[in-house]
Amino acid sequence: MGKDQGTKKEPDVSIDMKKIIQMPNLPKPLTTDEKKYLVAVERGDLPTVRRILQRAGKKKNFDVNCVDPLGRGSMSIAIDGENLEMLELLVIMGVKTKDSLLQAINVGFVEAVELLLEHEELVHKDGEPYSWEMVDVNTSVFTPDMTPLILAAHRNNYEILKILLDRGATLPMPHDVRCGCAECIKESDEDPLRFSASRINQYRALASPCLIALSSSDPILTAFELSWDLRNLAFSEQESKTEYMELRRQCQQLAVSLLDQTRSSHELAVILNHDPENPPYEDGEPMKLARLELAIAYKQKKFVAHPNIQQLLASIWYEGLPGFRRKSLLQKAIDLGTIVVLFPFYCMLYMIAPNTSTGKLMRKPFMKFLIHSSSYLFFLLLLILVSQRAEIHLEEILVASFGSDAQKLAFYEDQKNQRGNGPMILECFVGFYVLGFIWEETAEMWTEGIRKYLRNMWNFIEFMRNSLYIGVFVLRVVAYIQQRTQIAADPATACIPREEWDAFDPQLIAEGLFAAANVFSALKLVHMFSINPHLGPLQISLGRMVIDIVKFFLSTHWSCLLLHAV
Structure with a gap:
C-alpha cells in the first residue's frame, strides 16, 4: 500500500484519578422475598411482616433494610402510611x-417521631453520629445540614418542635455572613x-413562627x-x-399576628x-411606647400601621381635646385658628404656670404639635420679612407718610x-x-444618643440649617468688624x-449662606405635612424621587468623567 495520508492522533483520555466523580450506590434489584416483605409492609399486614422478619433473622435469606426502586425502605413505607404498629414492629x-x-x-x-426519638436515645452512643447522619449523602432525600429541629421548624x-425542645434539641446561630473563621472558609471552599x-436553611428554621413562640421569652x-x-x-x-x-x-407577619391577639x-x-x-x-402611667419606637427603628411598617396601634395612637394624639375628631370642618378650623393665633400666650402661660x-x-x-x-x-x-428687608420698607412708608422733610432727608442719607x-x-x-x-x-442628641439621632434623616437637614445660620452669624461679625475698621480709617x-x-x-x-439656610428651613414644612393622610404618602414619593434624581446625577456625572478620561 502507499504512504499514509496522515497520522490521526488519538484523543488524550487520561483522567486525573483524584477528580473522578463517584457515582451513587443505586438500589439493588429486589428478590422475590424482599418484594413480598415490602408489599406486606405497605398493606399493613403485621402477622406476615413479623413472620418474614423472624425467618430472615434465622436464615439470613434477604436484606431487611432493602429499598424499592423509589428508594423507600420498610420504615419509610410505614411512615408514609402512618402505620404506628408496623413502625413499632420494624x-x-x-x-x-x-x-x-x-x-x-x-x-x-x-407518634412516629416520639417512638423514633426514644429508640435513638437507647441506641445512640456519645461521640458517634446519629442515625440520620449515617445515611449516604448521594441517595438521601435530605441535605447533610438538616437536623430534626431544623426540619420541624x-x-x-x-407539636414536634415542642417534643424536640423538651428533649434538649438546640439550634445554633449561624455565623455572620462576613465570618472568616476556619470552618466557614473550609465549607465555602x-x-x-x-x-x-x-445558611438559608438555618435562617428558615429561625424564622419559624412556632419555634420563635416556643423558644423566645419575647417573641415580638x-x-x-x-x-x-x-x-x-x-x-x-x-x-x-x-x-x-x-x-x-x-417575621413581620408573626409580629402582626401576635398583635392581632390583643x-x-x-x-x-x-x-x-x-x-x-x-x-x-x-395603668395611669405615662406611655413611653418603647416597643413602638423599636418597631419604627427596625422598620416594621405593618406592625406600626396595625389598626389597633393606630387607634391607640389616635386616642393619645387627641387626648385633652375630647370630641375634636367628631366636630365639623368649620368648628375644627375655628379651634385651630384660635390656637395658632394665641400661641405666644399659650407659651408664656406654660412658662409661668405649667401646673x-x-x-x-x-x-x-396634639397641642404641642x-x-x-x-x-x-412664625419663624x-x-x-x-428679613429677606424682603421689611423693616426698611415699613420705615420708608412711615417716613414718607408722616415724617418731616428733615426726617425724610436723614432717612435717605x-x-x-x-x-x-x-x-x-x-x-x-x-x-x-x-x-x-x-x-x-443638642438636647435631643444628648437624650437619645448620637446613633439614634443620626438614624433620622430629618436631623441632617436641621443640622445643616443650624450650621448655615452659625456660619451666617460668624461671617456677619467678621464683616461688621472689618467694615467698621475700614470706615474708621476712611468714612467714605x-x-x-x-x-x-x-x-x-x-x-x-453671609447673605448667600442665609439664603441657603432659608431653603433648609422651608424643607421642614415637608416633615410637618407628614401628619396629613394625603400629604404624608406624597412625602414618601418625594423622598424616593429625590433619591432617584441623586442616583441619576451621580451616574451621569461618573459617565461624563469616564468619557472625558477616554
Missing part, C-alpha cells in the same frame, strides 16, 4: 432507622452552593431583630435576596410599653451707608430662634455701592 425487629426520624417529621407523624409543626443553602422582639438581620442578609447576598426577603416578611386597650398598652430594662407598665389646667393641656401631643407648628410658621414669616450696619430687630428675633433650635437639637467707604464690593466680601457670603 424497630423492635432491628430494622435500621436511617433517616426515618426526618421522614416522620417531614410528614408530620407525631421548616414544617412549622408546633468545598461547596459554595451547599454552604449558602445551609425576636421577630423584629431577626427581620432586621434578614434584611441585611438580603443586601449582602444578592443571589439569595428573594429567599431572605420572604423570610423577613414572615383583646383590650390595656393589653395593647402593656405590649407597646414593654421594656425589659424597666418595670412593667401599669394650671391650660398648662397641663399644653403637654398633650399645634404650638410648635405655629411657632415654626418662616420672620425669614420672609442713612440708606446710603450700606456698610458697617448692625443687625436689625427682625434679625435679632431670627437669632433667638436659631439659638432655640441649636439647644433643641461706608457709602460704597454693593456692586463695587469685593466678590468674597464676608457680608455677601
Whole structure:
C-alpha cells in the first residue's frame, strides 16, 4: 500500500484519578422475598411482616433494610402510611432507622417521631453520629445540614418542635455572613452552593413562627431583630435576596399576628410599653411606647400601621381635646385658628404656670404639635420679612407718610451707608430662634444618643440649617468688624455701592449662606405635612424621587468623567 495520508492522533483520555466523580450506590434489584416483605409492609399486614422478619433473622435469606426502586425502605413505607404498629414492629425487629426520624417529621407523624426519638436515645452512643447522619449523602432525600429541629421548624409543626425542645434539641446561630473563621472558609471552599443553602436553611428554621413562640421569652422582639438581620442578609447576598426577603416578611407577619391577639386597650398598652430594662407598665402611667419606637427603628411598617396601634395612637394624639375628631370642618378650623393665633400666650402661660389646667393641656401631643407648628410658621414669616428687608420698607412708608422733610432727608442719607450696619430687630428675633433650635437639637442628641439621632434623616437637614445660620452669624461679625475698621480709617467707604464690593466680601457670603439656610428651613414644612393622610404618602414619593434624581446625577456625572478620561 502507499504512504499514509496522515497520522490521526488519538484523543488524550487520561483522567486525573483524584477528580473522578463517584457515582451513587443505586438500589439493588429486589428478590422475590424482599418484594413480598415490602408489599406486606405497605398493606399493613403485621402477622406476615413479623413472620418474614423472624425467618430472615434465622436464615439470613434477604436484606431487611432493602429499598424499592423509589428508594423507600420498610420504615419509610410505614411512615408514609402512618402505620404506628408496623413502625413499632420494624424497630423492635432491628430494622435500621436511617433517616426515618426526618421522614416522620417531614410528614408530620407525631407518634412516629416520639417512638423514633426514644429508640435513638437507647441506641445512640456519645461521640458517634446519629442515625440520620449515617445515611449516604448521594441517595438521601435530605441535605447533610438538616437536623430534626431544623426540619420541624421548616414544617412549622408546633407539636414536634415542642417534643424536640423538651428533649434538649438546640439550634445554633449561624455565623455572620462576613465570618472568616476556619470552618466557614473550609465549607465555602468545598461547596459554595451547599454552604449558602445551609445558611438559608438555618435562617428558615429561625424564622419559624412556632419555634420563635416556643423558644423566645419575647417573641415580638425576636421577630423584629431577626427581620432586621434578614434584611441585611438580603443586601449582602444578592443571589439569595428573594429567599431572605420572604423570610423577613414572615417575621413581620408573626409580629402582626401576635398583635392581632390583643383583646383590650390595656393589653395593647402593656405590649407597646414593654421594656425589659424597666418595670412593667401599669395603668395611669405615662406611655413611653418603647416597643413602638423599636418597631419604627427596625422598620416594621405593618406592625406600626396595625389598626389597633393606630387607634391607640389616635386616642393619645387627641387626648385633652375630647370630641375634636367628631366636630365639623368649620368648628375644627375655628379651634385651630384660635390656637395658632394665641400661641405666644399659650407659651408664656406654660412658662409661668405649667401646673394650671391650660398648662397641663399644653403637654398633650396634639397641642404641642399645634404650638410648635405655629411657632415654626412664625419663624418662616420672620425669614420672609428679613429677606424682603421689611423693616426698611415699613420705615420708608412711615417716613414718607408722616415724617418731616428733615426726617425724610436723614432717612435717605442713612440708606446710603450700606456698610458697617448692625443687625436689625427682625434679625435679632431670627437669632433667638436659631439659638432655640441649636439647644433643641443638642438636647435631643444628648437624650437619645448620637446613633439614634443620626438614624433620622430629618436631623441632617436641621443640622445643616443650624450650621448655615452659625456660619451666617460668624461671617456677619467678621464683616461688621472689618467694615467698621475700614470706615474708621476712611468714612467714605461706608457709602460704597454693593456692586463695587469685593466678590468674597464676608457680608455677601453671609447673605448667600442665609439664603441657603432659608431653603433648609422651608424643607421642614415637608416633615410637618407628614401628619396629613394625603400629604404624608406624597412625602414618601418625594423622598424616593429625590433619591432617584441623586442616583441619576451621580451616574451621569461618573459617565461624563469616564468619557472625558477616554
